[in-house]
């Protein structure tokens with residue numbers, strides 16, 4: 001029996017990038033770990049600093065404006081929001097083939113410190129402990145590059161052996177040579193990191209750059225992970 005047969009026998013999801021062009025729905029928002037849906041379908045999570053463009057990127061990827069709520073003000077997303085392809089009841093045996101999780105940002109929020117600490121703890125607990133989490137897409141604002149709190153998240157993911165892939169966001173805000181320079185510098189940084197995926201995806205939700213590449217990367221992560 002070859003590897004692909006093994007995968008099929010184990011009920012592994014075979015996800016194709018076209019899944020993102022079908023309708024998706026909001027399944028649930030979890031304000032704390034105890035409200036998470038039971039572990040089932042493979043998941044990918046979008047993580048990153050507040051305002052980096054996580055929710056915007058999910059909308060651009062799935063081509064559904066307003067599916068994930070976005071805002072000019074950092075701290076918009078306050079729960080772990082689960083999105084799944086439409087048309088599954090959620091009952092045993094009729095589970096969606098995968099889920100995408102939009103996470104609260106870290107690093108800044110116009111909220112009391114206790115609230116920010118609680119979100120950060122939930123984000124870290126989820127990233128560290130979710131068995132069905134196949135890959136974390138770690139979003140980095142192309143204007144700012146990797147910051148100290150991004151490094152803390154990478155340290156945690158390296159330590160927990162959770163695969164992650166860096167996605168540059170808002171590349172429409174900088175010139176193409178600056179994108180190339182940042183890609184090279186970031187690639188060099190990632191070489192030292194145990195759980196980092198070597199390829200970086202450069203995106204703009206506003207202009208649609210990098211969407212097909214990101215769809216491919218997610219489909220592969222869910223299928224192979």
Ligand SMILES: Nc1nc2c(ncn2[C@@H]2O[C@H](COP(=O)(O)OP(=O)(O)OP(=O)(O)O)[C@@H](O)[C@H]2O)c(=O)[nH]1
Pocket residue numbers: 048049050051052053054055056057069070071072073074075076077078103104105106169170171172173203204205206207
């Ligand atoms: N120019 C440009 N602006 C973008 C892009 N993506 C997001 N934005 C803007 O960045 C701001 C933040 O976007 P969100 O998607 O809400 O960011 P988020 O990471 O989900 O933020 P939190 O939920 O607060 O952590 C919004 O004003 C978006 O319009 C992009 O590709 N290009």
Ligand SMILES: [Mg+2]
Pocket residue numbers: 054055056069070076077102103105
């Ligand atoms: Mg958000």
